[in-house]
Amino acid sequence: MVAKEKKHEAEEELEEVETTEADPTEAEEIDIPELSEVEALTEKFNEMEDKFLRARAEIANMSNRNKNEREQLVRYRSQDLGKKLLPAIDNLERALATEVTDDQGASLKKGVEMVLESLSVALKEEGITEIKAEGEAFDPNLHQAVQTVPVDDDHKADTIVTVLQKGYQLHDRVLRPAMVVVAQ
Amino acid sequence: MVAKEKKHEAEEELEEVETTEADPTEAEEIDIPELSEVEALTEKFNEMEDKFLRARAEIANMSNRNKNEREQLVRYRSQDLGKKLLPAIDNLERALATEVTDDQGASLKKGVEMVLESLSVALKEEGITEIKAEGEAFDPNLHQAVQTVPVDDDHKADTIVTVLQKGYQLHDRVLRPAMVVVAQ
Known part of the structure; x- marks a missing residue:
């Protein structure tokens, strides 16, 4: 065992x-x-x-x-929608340039003005602002020169004479540069 | 030792x-x-x-x-800006309801129409769409009843008869319910 x-x-x-x-x-x-x-x-x-x-x-x-x-x-969440709104704002501003001759036209124009104002406030609240351009020094990061005019007494070299299309930025990011005429 | x-x-x-x-x-x-x-x-x-x-x-x-x-x-990045754009869209739609009598007025109206169309496209691309309402069954999650009318042959109980203000949603989130008249 x-x-x-x-x-x-x-x-x-x-x-x-x-x-x-x-x-x-x-x-x-x-x-x-x-x-x-x-x-x-x-x-x-x-x-x-x-x-x-x-x-x-x-x-x-x-x-x-x-x-x-x-x-x-x-911070940049409104970048895409903001960018897409810019042509609408351009068109509203262009529409406001129309001369109106009667009360209906004036009432329509008043309505468009109010819309533009409310859009501008909404964009500003999201950090989207117009790029300063007219009279400013030309900055290739913010401005796109599409035309030049000769320097004169009122316009120093490399300053912006006219804005052809407004530019916009979201905080520090350029959504669209301003299209400008520069003195040279 | x-x-x-x-x-x-x-x-x-x-x-x-x-x-x-x-x-x-x-x-x-x-x-x-x-x-x-x-x-x-x-x-x-x-x-x-x-x-x-x-x-x-x-x-x-x-x-x-x-x-x-x-x-x-x-997914919801455009919620805040989108919400703020709704009153602008309401105002543009109201402006379009204005009767115009001359070419300038018609041109202004045409411009506003184009703007509305471009805004609608921009919102859709961000996932913001109109809430279906007219003729639909009343849904308290999407619609806000502000008035009721008696049920008749054309309008069954708890269906929407008229939309007083359009509602919008961002994907599944309601940005603003539709303000509606309901048959009851």
């Missing part, structure tokens, strides 16, 4: 060794003496701590990056 | 013990047998691994959360 049990135990041990050998990592751990196990564990811990610290840094970076992205998205 | 040395050694030992006792942490470490150090290190490692795994999960969560936030910001 005892002999049989011993044999059985031996077989179990053999099986265990075989199983362990199938996993090289665990096999190593078993072979390493106690002090090396401490060293190995310390190394494993240091590696994990390093991974954790890098993950924590990544969290901080992501948080900052996302905050900036959100701010940019909010 | 030997007794003196012994005594000296004993004194040194005493001193060492005193020094060690001054630092309780080190005293503990010295007292713990080798196996406990492995256990302590394993526990430290497991805790650190747990912290790392939680940080990694947080990174995945943040990434998803920020993607959703960005998508929402982009």
Whole structure:
């Protein structure tokens, strides 16, 4: 009985060794003496701590990056719709240049004026403003010169004489440069 | 001589013990047998691994959360400007209702029509559309009843008879409900 049990135990041990050998990592751990196990564990811990610290840094970076992205998205959210409204505003301004001769025409014009005013307020609230141009120094970032006239007493070189089409900017971004005539 | 040395050694030992006792942490470490150090290190490692795994999960969560936030910001970016444009559109539509009697008036009206058309296209491109109302079943999420008329052969109960002011929605969000007359 005892002999049989011993044999059985031996077989179990053999099986265990075989199983362990199938996993090289665990096999190593078993072979390493106690002090090396401490060293190995310390190394494993240091590696994990390093991974954790890098993950924590990544969290901080992501948080900052996302905050900036959100701010940019909010700041410039009206860029596309704002840009598309500019031709409508041009057309309304052109319509206002029409001479009217009767009360109906005058009433229509009054209505258009009110619309333009409300559009202008809406755009301003979203950060969209007209680019200063007439009389200003020509700035290729804000103005597009489509014509030049000779410099005279009233108009110094590189200043804007006339605005042919208004320009608009959203905060610091130009939605459309002003089309201008420049003295040269 | 030997007794003196012994005594000296004993004194040194005493001193060492005193020094060690001054630092309780080190005293503990010295007292713990080798196996406990492995256990302590394993526990430290497991805790650190747990912290790392939680940080990694947080990174995945943040990434998803920020993607959703960005998508929402982009999807509804035109909400504020779009809402502010609605009174301008109302006014242009009212202006178009004006009867004109001469060429100037007709030209002004033509200009306003073009502006309305371009505004409507711009809004549609941003996802802003008119809320269906006339003839539709009354839906308190989309329509605001400001008046009721008796049900008759042409108008079933709880259907919209007339639209007093157009409503608009940005994708699934109502910017402004339609103001309607409902049959009841």
